[in-house]
Amino acid sequence: MKAEKIPLLLGIILIILLAFLIVWQADVLGVSAARLEQDARENQEIGNNWEMAQAVNDDMCAMLFYDEEKDDCAYSIYLSREGFSFGYFFRQGGFDPYMAESVKGIVFEDKGIALLSLNEDGVCRIVVDNDTGKKVISVDPEKPFAVVLPVDCSEITMYDAQENVVTLYDTYTGI
Template sequence: MKKGIKYLSIFIIGIIAVVSLLYINDTIGTNKSDIEKDARSSQKIKDNWSVAKDTTDIMSAMIFYSDDFNDHTFSIYVNRPGFSFGYFFRLGGSIIEAEKYVAEIQIEGYNERAFVSMNEQKVNKIEIDDGNSVQTINIDTEKPFAVILSANAGNVTIYDIKGNIVESIKHRV
């Protein structure tokens, strides 16, 4: 009986050591369901701020904003390839491109790009032309948005409410 407890104790200590080592080595990230909570906590984002977000298996993009639309913070998380679990914070803060324009953010080594904006330009749709068909993503002109697309999705065209083309400002990180 004592041997069984001894081996069980060693096994439990070993599991705790392995999990701790993985966490310390930044191998365990944030669960998909907890990304928004993690961003609010780590970036000290107020609970009463709204969020526009999009999350895929590779990336999560969020733009948090005040009720009066006068302030914002964005967050980009990535799910690392290889031996890792969860999503990891990669980039965030406030940038003028997201406030006044559409910021297009691509993280080196990842095959997706995030489009985030406070939507001052009144974007109402994004069209993706892959050469065979055109996919349309409708955007609420009155709210900020975050959209993630594959880096090789095709030609991406962003339109405002008047049908004018809105250019994105590219950031490669």
């Protein structure tokens, strides 16, 4: 009786192993929300001594890493996928000197907009206008920020502490 169960058990183990390999190769397992920072730091070789500003929603995660002096920065964008998948998948990242000077906007047409900045302009308020009305997002004018906005934003206006409009100079569609 035991000799009959061994081939059956080996067959079940083989089927489970094949199913796991198929799922792994199909690239449906992304990074969980809890591991996004760790994954970005490891893959982009960002030290733990750098601070981070992060924003996450169901479709996108935007992270801005920066050193203590705010002289250097790196960013990471992760997106979720439609259909049968789990977690977030790295989309783009790296060093961008423009984020140190102003606010960088990265648009992903079907996911939303990521705003990233070391906040040299002192942005303290972001007003987003869309079909449902205006939404006000408060930002610490002394700290770098990452903000994720929905895809249906029609107008984005940023203000500093003196109520001056801060221009979003660089907005482009992410690759």
